[in-house]
Amino acid sequence: MEGTLSFVLTFAGALRLTEVLVGLALVQQSAEHVFGRACPTATGGEPTRWRAVFALRVLAGVLMVFGLLVGVTTVVALATGLALLARHDGPYNGGADRMTLLVLTCLALAQWLPGDRWAMLAFGYLAVQLVISYFMSGWVKLVNPDWRSGRALGDVFGFSAYPVSEALRALSQRPVTLRLASWGVIGFELAFPLALFTVPTLLGALAIACVFHTANALVFGLNRFVLAWASAFPALWWFSADLRNIFSSL
Amino acid sequence: MFRLIHLFLPVLFPSWRFFAVIEPSPRIEFCVRRAGVGGELGDLVLPWRELYPRPARVGVGQALTRLVFNPHVNERLFLVTCAERLVEHGDARPAACARAHIAAHVSNVVGEAVATRGGVGVCDGPDSLTAQFRIVLVDRAGDGDGDGGGDADGLIRQEVYRSPDWPLASFPAPPTRNLPWDGFWERV
Numbered sequence: 001m002e003g004t005l006s007f008v009l010t011f012a013g014a015l016r017l018t019e020v021l022v023g024l025a026l027v028q029q030s031a032e033h034v035f036g037r038a039c040p041t042a043t044g045g046e047p048t049r050w051r052a053v054f055a056l057r058v059l060a061g062v063l064m065v066f067g068l069l070v071g072v073t074t075v076v077a078l079a080t081g082l083a084l085l086a087r088h089d090g091p092y093n094g095g096a097d098r099m100t101l102l103v104l105t106c107l108a109l110a111q112w113l114p115g116d117r118w119a120m121l122a123f124g125y126l127a128v129q130l131v132i133s134y135f136m137s138g139w140v141k142l143v144n145p146d147w148r149s150g151r152a153l154g155d156v157f158g159f160s161a162y163p164v165s166e167a168l169r170a171l172s173q174r175p176v177t178l179r180l181a182s183w184g185v186i187g188f189e190l191a192f193p194l195a196l197f198t199v200p201t202l203l204g205a206l207a208i209a210c211v212f213h214t215a216n217a218l219v220f221g222l223n224r225f226v227l228a229w230a231s232a233f234p235a236l237w238w239f240s241a242d243l244r245n246i247f248s249s250l
Numbered sequence: 251m252f253r254l255i256h257l258f259l260p261v262l263f264p265s266w267r268f269f270a271v272i273e274p275s276p277r278i279e280f281c282v283r284r285a286g287v288g289g290e291l292g293d294l295v296l297p298w299r300e301l302y303p304r305p306a307r308v309g310v311g312q313a314l315t316r317l318v319f320n321p322h323v324n325e326r327l328f329l330v331t332c333a334e335r336l337v338e339h340g341d342a343r344p345a346a347c348a349r350a351h352i353a354a355h356v357s358n359v360v361g362e363a364v365a366t367r368g369g370v371g372v373c374d375g376p377d378s379l380t381a382q383f384r385i386v387l388v389d390r391a392g393d394g395d396g397d398g399g400g401d402a403d404g405l406i407r408q409e410v411y412r413s414p415d416w417p418l419a420s421f422p423a424p425p426t427r428n429l430p431w432d433g434f435w436e437r438v
Contacts, residue, residue, distance in 0.1 A: 036322070041354075159389065223324075
């Protein structure tokens with residue numbers, strides 16, 4: 001970062017921070033397949049050749065965290081990610097895998113494209129997609145009367161496949177809580193773009209986002225979303241400084 | 251290659267329309283029968299039940315562990331994705347891998363029960379048993395005010411897909427373990 005008071009993240013700093021966070025995401029996601037016993041095989045583990053692929057991703061993630069061979073490891077992580085996309089005929093874990101692949105793609109382009117301009121363009125695209133991800137999620141909820149009334153969130157708890165325990169289904173019987181929670185989520189997601197205009201509001205919004213994703217992980221089992229989305233935060237932190245400069249010059 | 255490009259484009263240009271509409275939710279249920287004769291289905295030895303039913307509660311320690319390491323829940327969520335593909339495509343080719351993946355899980359679960367209990371409540375080995383699974387969609391009944399039908403909890407269940415049955419002996423038997431088949435969630 002440049003200076004201890006400005007809290008502006010340089011492009012190089014944003015790249016490095018992204019490498020660390022997406023490296024951690026890779027380790028987390030892939031370790032579940034290397035060490036987990038959730039597969040429908042005799043041992044409960046992945047078939048040998050795919051376990052080797054996941055072990056390679058764990059290694060790539062560790063190297064990225066420590067800043068070793070990052071250009072090569074990013075490409076390896078992206079290539080194995082595409083292989084897994086084909087294996088599962090789509091993302092294994094939905095939005096988390098999509099965001100991780102998007103981060104790896106933009107990171108690889110930023111690392112390998114010639115010249116800073118193209119690298120910054122690729123990395124800026126990631127920042128824009130992160131903002132859109134929150135705003136669009138909020139918009140589709142705002143225009144749905146079931147979300148405005150809290151009924152949609154009640155349905156998520158009442159009969160969707162997401163709640164991690166049957167005890168959580170009791171939350172579907174609390175209409176006031178559901179309506180407040182729904183408007184809290186809608187408000188946060190729609191207001192997210194406005195947080196870019198100052199550094200404190202941006203960092204505050206990112207902190208709230210971390211809490212939001214962690215809550216989803218605890219309640220709905222979506223643990224991969226936490227690091228997947230967090231790995232895109234440095235890109236926005238860096239990019240928002242350019243946005244503020246543009247708006248202040250208008 | 252074209253298939254991979256088709257899968258990769260939504261990554262580059264995502265829609266981000268999370269939970270825009272809460273669709274009916276699929277549940278995977280399975281049963282075990284004695285092998286039938288002449289193409290007929292045999293008698294039920296294990297009635298229809300949900301594959302990997304959700305636990306009643308999750309402790310704080312387990313919840314915190316799952317923040318970092320959560321293979322079983324993530325695999326269950328992938329099975330939901332497989333079920334959704336079957337609902338959309340039925341027995342058409344795009345859902346073939348999804349059907350095989352669900353069948354493998356059912357076979358593994360039942361195979362463990364046979365290996366650990368010496369049978370599924372009766373003295374049967376895998377050679378004489380067949381398995382079958384179905385997809386049941388769960389949705390809110392009517393307008394949710396209790397007057398639109400549905401069961402006691404205001405939900406309606408509709409079977410939308412049923413697989414052909416297959417012999418359990420066609421899958422390798424898992425090693426004997428000291429875990430009941432419904433102890434899936436305690437293995438994290």
